[in-house]
Amino acid sequence: MLIVFMNQMSGADESGHLRSAQVWIGEDEGVWRLGWRNIEPDGEVLDDEWYEGNSWNELLRVYRHRLAMKLGEGFRPLIEGIFHEPGESAGKNLGVQKLQCYSELYGSEELYTELCAWRRRKAASGRKAPYFIASNRVLRLISAFVPQTEEELLQLPGIGVSKASEHGVEWLEMTARIQRTTTFPLNWVDAQLQEEVFLSWLYKQKEQKYKQELDRFRIRRTVLLGIAEGVSLTQLEERTSLSRRDLVEELEGLEKEGYDTEQLLQVELDEITDLEQETVWKAFEELGDTFLKPVLQRVYGQSPNGDEAGGTERLYERLRLMRIRFRREEPGKAKVG
Structure with a gap:
């Protein structure tokens, strides 16, 4: 070797x-x-x-x-530079990473748990995904540095004027009950955080990132091999452990990047009658291909009954698969909607 x-x-x-x-x-x-x-x-x-x-x-x-x-x-x-990525850990970004590192290592778990419970309630009442309210990192930063004023809130990465105005009062009500041992501004973090501790944390972040990239690479390879073999979405579910919805999203991404997904589309759409496919195609031409609900209602009615086809979700899947073919063959007819 x-x-x-x-x-x-x-x-x-x-x-x-x-x-x-x-x-x-x-x-x-x-x-x-x-x-x-x-x-x-x-x-x-x-x-x-x-x-x-x-x-x-x-x-x-x-x-x-x-x-x-x-x-x-x-x-x-022994030889430095084998793990460098252009632009990483430089200037302002390095400062943000050190704040994130400190917050994850030394934050108050009690306050973080309270903030997470608040986020769940907020998300449920507003019918939003929790990460739309605030990311885990933002809540970690609050739990570690315990801001007491809106001015201090705005010094935390990820919190802008909009977020502070929307949620700041509630956050500050929670932090007001905590006795903090640190101060603002946060320029003391750089000196207090040991370099080896920070580097170990940074490489853990890289480990997670590269694990996701590796998993994605292997899933994509499996999907491409499956398409070449003529398998179905059901078979790809078994091979990748992805849901059908995630697999269709993967197909959409592959198509955008120029890969040929037609063989799988043919397998999945073969059971749909020519008349139904023509109706869907015409609906895309008239209504655009950005929003699927109007197309669904045009093709299957205002209250679509997708029981025989596996439910409304399966009807949406059909439309998304048809849309892949439509966008490839009729790119000039796609509308914003």
């Missing part, structure tokens, strides 16, 4: 003992291999192979994910 990349890694364990390791990439007759080698103090070598296959793109995603895990455990590279 030809080693095309290797970097020496080192770091101390919880007891302070120095650890050594190597991360490497090799190639052997067109097969890529990726691995990690622990080098014990007594010279013993323990190998852990992370990847073996012919996809360089998959190897890179596995590399980023697994390396982020090791960096989160405290390992650091």
